[in-house]
Amino acid sequence: MNAQDTSVSPQDGGTPELRPGGSAQQIESWLVQRIATLMQRSAQEIDVKVPLTRYGLDSVEAVTLSGDLEDLLERRLASTLVWDYPTISQLAQHLGQAAAQGNPNVITNRVRVEPRTTSAAPSFADDDDVKNNSRRLRLLDVPGVGNPYFRRCEGINGDRAVIGQREVVNFASYNYLGLSGHPDVSAAAKDAIDRYGTSVSASRLISGERPVHVELEAALAKLVGAEDALVYVGGHATNVTTLGHMFGPQDLIVYDELIHDSVLGGAELSGATRLPFRHQDLAGLDALLTRRRGDHANVLIVVEGVYSADGDVPDLAALVALKKRHRAFLMVDEAHSLGVLGKTGRGVGEHFGVDGRDVDLWMGTLSKSLASCGGYIAGSRKLVEYLRYTSPGFIYSVGMPPSNAAAALAAIQVMQREPERVTRLHERVKLFLSLAREHGLDTGTSSGSGVVPVIVGDTLQAIRLSGILMDQGINVAPMIYPAVANDGARLRFFISSLHTEEQIRHTLETVARELGRLKRDFSGSFEVMTLKASPDEHPNMTLAREGFDGFVTLDLPALSRQLAPDVVYHFPGRSPLAGAHKGKDAVLDFFVNAFRYTVGTLNVRLKELLADANHAVLYWSNTAHLPGTDLRLSADICEVLTLKDGKVVEAHWFVDNQRAFDEFVTQGARFIEAHEAAIGGTR
Amino acid sequence: MNALQSQVEVARRSLEALAGADAATLSGYLDDASVFRFRGDVPLAGEHKGPEHVGRFVRDFAALLSSRGARLEVAHVVPGPEHVYARFRVTAPASPGRAPVELGGCLMTRVREGHILESSLLLDDAYAFQRDLG
CATH class of the missing domain: 3.10.450.50 (Nuclear Transport Factor 2; Chain: A,)
Known part of the structure; x- marks a missing residue:
């Protein structure tokens, strides 16, 4: 390095520091040292002409490397960078060349901000994101179908629904056990309103605490086998506030790549290092933790009890063993597994026979099987005590409305009193899956949960199929890019214990027939x-x-x-x-x-x-x-x-x-x- | 001359040959299985296969230009590992009862080892081509 070099300098004798504008040579030096450190080798062992994958660089580390380069060079880089330029030499040449040309085409300065140039008052209508959203909405009105979202539904959202004054068979509801609309659940909510009003009118910390909150939390904790629980007014907010509050920049949060948006939001809020692992790839997770565990104070693994786009279930017993081996925390989001998995509906823990205390953070929602609204965290007494006094989404929020708390509590009681509901749900799911497969429908990796996708592939075909089914009296929502991969558009069926065998048979016959027709008529799909x-x-x-x-x-x-x-x-x-x-x-x-x-x-x-x-x-x-x-x-x-x-x-x-x-x-x-x-x- | 420069040269000379009815020069670059595509509802449209048919197309195309006194000029060439893109302009002055000609197009040529395997001619205004040169 000569005296003119200001873009790179030794950092404590280890990895040289890299700055914006670094030359190809400087970038190469940085990469050599970085790979050597990452792979626990000496710099002399690193050959710049050898593909990085030969050093055992996995996909997660490759993405991290791209992210680090982005930060240091202050440029936006293609996410496929390390695959596109597989050797250190090629990668450094590419980055250095682009910088030398002063052409940030690929490599766009991340911090460049274009100031507003008009003198008019700012309006959200002029915002690029707002305008782009409007443009996309125009595409949702597929000919002959109309917009499949925000369909207005009258009455109870169960195995049937009333949409546009017409009763349809309904597969677009989280009402897995048919408890929303159950007379005992409705009566409990009404009784709570009569007793406490429609709002607790304060944070629970101040004067919003009601006996029904405490009873619900005790019931939830018992249900999942934890010592205590705390309920929040929103499911999404439960994850955001808990992760954002519990973890910090010194920590690592690793999560399944298909994890829910709320986990991503909470992890980002926390400032922790975030790394996804390939969906359900526990061997990959193990390898990742082996390499990275030592770099962080706390490590959290986050998975879902049932993945809501695919309906598959993680191997919780293996995850518990893995988290113990790596001295990590384990969080399980049970939004779609509580009330669904396990012989009595106690969730993925019961399904695998796992001791509830082996999961550090049980998270769940009250809006699905439990027929209410909100979320919960269950875990050790000390954890819940800490959250009860410090969690921002709890202490700075109004307490859960009494009617919601009472409904969820009553739903737990009905579920335990009528275990045949869970049994029937399992039977219906089994029937749905076996018939779907008999009809040759692609149900992906769905494995016995209440969520069964029928994968169509093409986005517009999925939207179109949803519309055709609605015309034929079947309500099922499409799930499209970017929620799933561009070629992974699907109809997502939520199965309920209320569904009859006849409804399921009729639906699958109709889906198979109409999907076959669509594929014939629209052979030129996108x-x-x-x-x-x-x-x-x-x-x-x-x-x-x-x-x-x-x-x-x-x-x-x-x-x-x-x-x-x-x-x-x-x-x-x-x-x-x-x-x-x-x-x-x-x-x-x-x-x-x-x-x-x-x-x-x-x-x-x-x-x-x-x-x-x-x-x-x-x-x-x-x-x-x-x-x-x-x-x-x-x-x-x-x-x-x-x-x-x-x-x-x-x-x-x-x-x-x-x-x-x-x-x-x-x-x-x-x-x-x-x-x-x-x-x-x-x- | 490196491979890319050679490709640029092939593309440029092909277009010049196209403009000048120089079928002989173009034939020297053609592979026996060469295909020249000019699609659409325009004069001379079609898929011209082999040196003989491509040569005929070149002569007819040049005749079309010359009948109107039009000039074809290469404006920009971008080479790639297999294809070469060449953009051109066709212009002709106004003549009695006829407006001036002003249209553009591009030629995508697939070249391997100095030989043209296939070419596609695309226009920026097929309607003007037919109206002014058809």
């Missing part, structure tokens, strides 16, 4: 094949690749970030997409319309990606079939991006089969706009 990154690709190529991925998944925030404010997109031809689209908003609208007018039926295959210092060129093929017509499309598109300061300033599109393309898009636009006018008239 699919994407993209080119893989090459180790030495130009940074502009990476930018174009990320933009293309954003385009085909309609990731509007990602696209927003790539566009210069005064960007212009030139689209040829005479379709409703044609013209010069000027400015970021117009271009984002163009993306949304391109998606809408092709009615989501495109097959897209990226064939080539080229770049030079100021341009990127994408070349892809499209095939599509307009639903309900004989109109088919086959066209190639070449898109040329002009780039400046890491942003797209101009784009020119060329279409090789212009008239056919225009005809398809024009018909698609008519189709969708007629549909929107029709549903607009009914609102």
